[in-house]
Amino acid sequence: MAETLIGSEIIKLAGIIKEKIRQGEKIHNLTIGDFDSNLFPIPSELENAIIQAYQAHETNYPEADGLLILREAIQKFLKGTLGLEYEVDEILVAGGARPLIFTIFMALIDEGDKVIFPVPSWNNNHYTHILRGKPVMLRTMAEDYFMPNASLIAPYVQEATLLALCSPLNPTGTVFSEKQLKGICELVLEENSKRSSEQKPLYVMYDQIYWTLTYGNYRHFDPVTLYPEMRPYTIYVDGISKSLAATGVRVGWSIGPRKVIQKMKSLLSHIGAWAPKPEQFATAQYFQDIQRPLNFISNLKKELLIRLEGIYQGIQSIKAKGYDVEAIEPQAGLYLTVKFGLQGAKTPDGKILRAAADVHDYLLQEAKVAIVPFYAFGDDPQSDWYRISVGTIERNTVQVIVEQLEKAIMQLQF
Ligand SMILES: Cc1ncc(COP(=O)(O)O)c(C=O)c1O
Structure with a gap:
């Protein structure tokens, strides 16, 4: 490999x-x-809070799923912004988005499992390779702003394990329209309704790390808000790397079904790719007032x-x-x-x-x-x-x- x-x-x-x-x-x-x-630069309040956390010696191991105060702050932020309501044990914090994406693939993909993703897209090919999955790479069109439509994905969903989506998309800086994402959700729900409880469902990884950075009339849509029935199948990837210009601070989070999140937590605890504790502490403080990051x-x-x-x-x-x-x-x-x-x-x-x-x-x-x-x-x-x-x-x-x-x-x- x-x-x-x-x-x-x-x-x-x-x-x-x-x-x-x-x-x-x-x-x-x-x-x-x-x-x-x-x-x-990152927000000065965040910078000061990081320094203070080091000075207060918040320097030992963090909890394996992230500091509770941070998961509570994320919970409040997601509810207050996107309207997504998740319990604290359905939230996992890690050292940026990458370890989360990696553990999503590890938790879900066994050798030979089909992973569908559009191209161009960021790094899905590499994660699929590492997990020895079978990539299904679907080329998107400039006319669709390089976002995939349900009709492009539909022929491949049978027996697929993971559909890796990202909006706003890296590399294009384009977003799913409501109609496009709804179509994909309907496809996933229909496919899962045909699977028995013995089979793995078709999961969606929804990487929304750029979601706060939309311009003009462009809006961010996400699967569970559009279709609450998508909740058992959707694992979100998010964090502060892009929204707070904090790529080197290394704080990211996933939210999703408890069963998958808990498996990701176990995997993450063996890798040890947690977010540093002082940075977690500081991020929790910074997010206490939602208006501050906004x-x-x-x-x-x-x-x-x-x-x-x-x-x-x-x-x-x-x-x-x-x-x-x-x-x-x-x-x-x-x-x-x-x-x-x-x-x-x-x-x-x-x-x-x-x-x-x-x-x-x-x-x-x-x-x-x-x-x-x-x-x-x-x-x-x-x-x-x-x-x-x-x-x-x-x-x-x-x-x-x-x-x-x-x-x-x-x-x-x-
Ligand atoms: C779509 C997407 N997801 C995740 C990441 C990684 O984020 P992080 O730096 O938090 O690991 C990037 C980084 O470029 C990205 O473009």
């Missing part, structure tokens, strides 16, 4: 970019789904949207000049989905851009802009679509980035 495990393609790209920066090149690095913590998020969204809009408008203006570029209007998260239809074009030094990797290298070389091709998320190497992440750029560099992209594109021969 380990011999054939592919490392993260994004981390590989990041290595190339870091090396260029080390050699003194000025690169606009739009590849990582992270924040520059000087531009986007105010922080509102400001974070404003800043992210300025950058997303700036690049979106810039791409539209390049398109208006007749180039085969496109961008999906910002819907959520820190990502913009952009099409660079540049394959087949000839560079000034006579090279033909034959695949997405060549386009990526050309834009890195000429525009000094680093982006992630969708093939890094399981899509086709020929796909013309790319992810642009705005968590590391300053407001005033947006214009520079667009100008450099435009200049590089204009130098190509079509």
Whole structure:
């Protein structure tokens, strides 16, 4: 398994970019789904509470499922925001979302079990590989904003164990519409109604780590709110990494049916991937007043949207000049989905851009802009679509980035 495990393609790209920066090149690095913590610091109240928790020596083992005060705070937050009502023993805290996703796969997937997920999507291929599951990768369409429809999934649900969904989606920053998600819930409920109690049901992992970051009229929908009957089958993944710009703080949580959550807890206790106790303590304090995170998020969204809009408008203006570029209007998260239809074009030094990797290298070389091709998320190497992440750029560099992209594109021969 380990011999054939592919490392993260994004981390590989990041290595190339870091090396260029080390050699003194000025690169606009739009590849990582992270924040520059000087531009986007965590809330100061959270930072102070973390320091205070260390000073108060909250430094021994936390409870295996997370501090009760934190699970109570999460319970209150979910009820007050999404209207989801869960008991504290249906909530599991871990060191970010990743260990939770990992333990969901471990708890549910035996060798050969079918795992359905759309592509492009983030890391489901790797988790399926590690658990020796059988991946069913369903390619989504730009017209659907790269979100899967029930009709795409329907032919594969029979005997499937897990449907791994994410909204808002990494890499696209797009969300499920109510209709799309309802259709999928109906499909899952129908499939489960056919299964006997001896069989594993079809579970849904619902990764909503970006849910607080929606823009304009785009709203976040979730399975259990739409269909309460989905409750026994839905395991949510959530946390503070993105919503509080706190990727390095490492606090995430899952909510779901007690039976699955308790199995995840056992697995997690063997891995030991708990959130650090001082960070749990501080997060619990920070969430005591729901309005506090909501105010922080509102400001974070404003800043992210300025950058997303700036690049979106810039791409539209390049398109208006007749180039085969496109961008999906910002819907959520820190990502913009952009099409660079540049394959087949000839560079000034006579090279033909034959695949997405060549386009990526050309834009890195000429525009000094680093982006992630969708093939890094399981899509086709020929796909013309790319992810642009705005968590590391300053407001005033947006214009520079667009100008450099435009200049590089204009130098190509079509
Ligand atoms: C969809 C999605 N889920 C989970 C994660 C991981 O979150 P965490 O840093 O809390 O492990 C990421 C990180 O990029 C993500 O994009």
